[in-house]
Amino acid sequence: MTETLAEGVAHAAELIAAWKRPCAVIGGAAMVLRVRARPTRDVDIVISARREDVDDLLRLGRDLGWTWDEDPQARELAEEGLIQLFRPGDRRTSFAIDLIFVDGPFLERVVARATSLTVGSVSLPVATVEDLLLLKLDAGRGIDLDDAIAIKDAFEETLDRTYLAEQADAIGVRRAIENLLGPL
Secondary structure (H helix, E strand, C coil), X not given: CCCCHHHHHHHHHHHHHHHCCCEEEEHHHHHHHHCCCCCCCEEEEEECCCHHHHHHHHHHHHHCCCECCCCHHHHHHHHHCEEEEECCCXXXXXXXXXXXXXXXXXXXXXXXXXXXXXXXXXXXXXCCHHHHHHHHHHHCCHHHHHHHHHHHHHXXXXXXXXXXXXXXXXXXXXXXXXXHHCCC
16 A cells, blocks of 8 residues: 555654654655645655764664665765665655755754644644745756745745845855746
8 A cells, every 4th residue: 555645744753753853844745735735755854963873863763663775875875964764665655754964054944944834643843935945946856946936836925035045145046046036
């Protein structure tokens, strides 16, 4: 049976609660929760963690029923700040969790600014629409640009343009954001 987004989010909320450190849901799941329905098969979470926390996070994941690739490349990614967790079984039918370590001031702000959303019976911190917009423009893939346009269409009148200008300059996406929204 294919896992639903609500089930994937519930599993992510369980991990977030057990980790007990600041974090924020970003990516496709955050887009669904904040902006629009669109396909996604994982829950991306920016998490306050250090490279020394990799083994603790993997142990916590295992204790909560998750697994991960144990090949050297996956371990190298984990030590660089990306841990990919999967439910045992068929990866095509269940959501994965990507844990992305905070690696600088912008992601620290994303985590600090996240607000709690309730999905079913769980609450979890989700990045603001401004931070999602910046993250999408920074990623720059086709689906990310589609998401950026959806954010503009839904929230253009209420976006915090001062914050967007400051952060766009800090992460190098000023041209992209002004191409989307006009001069800030």
